[in-house]
Amino acid sequence: MAAARGQLPDATALDGELVVWEAGRLAFERLQERLQRRAAGASRLAQEWPAHFVAFDVLRLACQDTTAWPYWRRRAALETLFTERRLTAPWALCPSTTDPDVVTEWLTWTAVGLEGLLFKGLDSLYLPSVRGWRKYKVRESQDAIVGAVTGSLATPRSLLLGRLDTDGRLRYVGRSTTLSAAASAAVAPLLSPTASGHPWTGWTFSAAWGTKETLTVTLVQPDLVVEVDVDVARDSARRWRHPTRWHRTRPDLSPDEVAPFGI
Incomplete structure (x- = not known):
């Protein structure tokens, strides 16, 4: 993951979540096991269970503070970042939609370990220490x-x-x-x-x-x-x-x- 930082512009900060993918599903317990290992054990598990960073927000982009931008603008900037920089693994862009039918379809993806969905207001700002989203669990x-x-x-x-x-x-x-x-x-x-x-x-x-x-x-x-x-x-x-x-x-x-x- 540290080596992948070179794909990002300098002074860029993303908000997201680390995930490990195993046998066609999200394996949270593998991530927990990696967090408990050190030195050689950590390196071995990093090879065995590589982690991906699923980005769903951008806080700073090439030295520019974006936290005061509305979410729709931050999301557009995040998508542009992935497109223009051609980011590859371990970076992954979290899907986003405003279509209720697509949301309904996503809620059927439980077999791969999807627990639910996060909702953010399109005009919401990124406020430190303030939860600006809601979670719906299946x-x-x-x-x-x-x-x-x-x-x-x-x-x-x-x-x-x-x-x-x-x-x-x-x-x-x-x-x-x-x-x-x-x-x-x-x-x-x-x-x-x-x-x-x-x-x-x-x-x-x-x-x-x-x-x-x-x-x-x-x-x-x-x-x-x-x-x-x-x-x-x-x-x-x-x-x-x-x-x-x-x-x-x-x-x-x-x-x-x-x-x-x-x-």
Whole structure:
């Protein structure tokens, strides 16, 4: 990335996001892994998982401050920069549109890891430390099996969720946000202490993605199905990358009626 700076005019500053592309999808976890490495390890991963910078705004262009320009003018300057300088990888221009039909089509690109869209006002200025955009995330309702909880069986605080794979093994898919008092009270009577041979026996679960801190969990009999609200972000292991939001219990469903792991 440092070597690619030569493609830009001197004293140019872009706003954007680093991404890693792997197996036809955006792989956020690969970017996180690169950020945690140093020296030889960082160089090796840079070769294995090259990053791209997706630009969506320009703050300074060849020494000229552009933050006071309206967004439509900054966007035009950004597009001209890519065209005239013929920028190539790792630089990439984020697509932009004002056509609602195109926006609707983009929202179907979830299979490649697109989580949602950003909206900016055409006349908006770039104000430091002020969020000048809005984010719309694609969310959907999904069913999952409760395999463990944080807290206790009597007062669960969050749910660790799984789905069965094609071999009938319970695979971990994600964790819920902290349950409300009402949700905890609804779930608790439906939880059962785990029997011997729980598929997650001996497993550890991280408190947050990319950290080494582990959660203290209580395994439960994996027979309770719940409905959760999720966004579409997945990691390379096909797990939900962000915490899910509990919606309701589904005692009417058995674990084998839940969509299989990876769906």
